[in-house]
Amino acid sequence: MSHDDHDHDHDHDHTDPPAETALRVKALETLLTRRGYVSTEALDAVVDMFETKVGPRNGARVVAKAWADPAYKKRLLERPTEAIAEFGFINRQGEHMRVVENTPRVHNVVVCTLCSCYPWPVLGLPPVWYKSSAYRARVVIEPRAVLSEFGLKVPEDVEVRVWDSTAELRYMVLPERPAGTDGMGEEQLADLVTRDSMIGTGGTRTP
């Protein structure tokens, strides 16, 4: 391994195989599907519930703490991987996190144009559309049009920044704290944070 390996680029000749455990899970899935013991639809139904209900709750807790605690927000923006690890959300593959903050002037949105790199520890499993070639290709070229298809109208005077994830660096959006939430605790605030608001394709809930 070279001393500057944090700068290295994707190796395009092959795809790094996942860890042995993940390979064995894939092997089981292939065998059991081919033999008709399980269907991909049934597996997807179970996973889907967790993808929409479970994973993003981690990120929501991080966002809520950043809204409630200015010192934590500073740590989260300056040293995101470490600040997120304070919750025990640790990326075992060792990728670094970067948190990009929405402001009245800037709206951030996250994509992985190359494949479907995603911040698993904070957002869980990526939604199907995130992995689609349509989203990956179009959000870079015409982000405002794509966002409006998600029902998100970004005012003309707000700059849209698109962040392209890599195998080594994963992005999460820190949405703006909604108005009318003064005095709310972290638990209540976390309920306002949606998965899509942390990808940048949706808004937060209003109290």
Place this chain on the structure above:
Amino acid sequence: MSRSKEFAALVPDGLKTGGDPVFAEPWQAEAFAMTVTLHQAGCFTWSEWAETLGAEIKHAGADDAGGARYYAFWLAALEKLVTAKGLASRGDIDDMAAAWRDAYLHTPHGKPVELPAA
């Protein structure tokens, strides 16, 4: 009981935050989903599953007090039940895992990784 509560009840307390089960990596969710689906299809009873998983965890003893290796035990238990029930042999799983590794190594980055047809 709702489906979501039913699934949540299967995950040990140590792995939940705010009452929700948490997966650290996608393969854990996939192993979890396979177990639930096989059980629902009648391939094994839930008590058979609990017994097999319990044996794996007990075997590790105090090694995994924090639950970090919980899904590694989960996968080991799933492989044991799948082979015990004759759904697939250990050799089948080894061969298929090797085929997947090979598929990754021969797929350019960014392209979908697919197995050659069976």
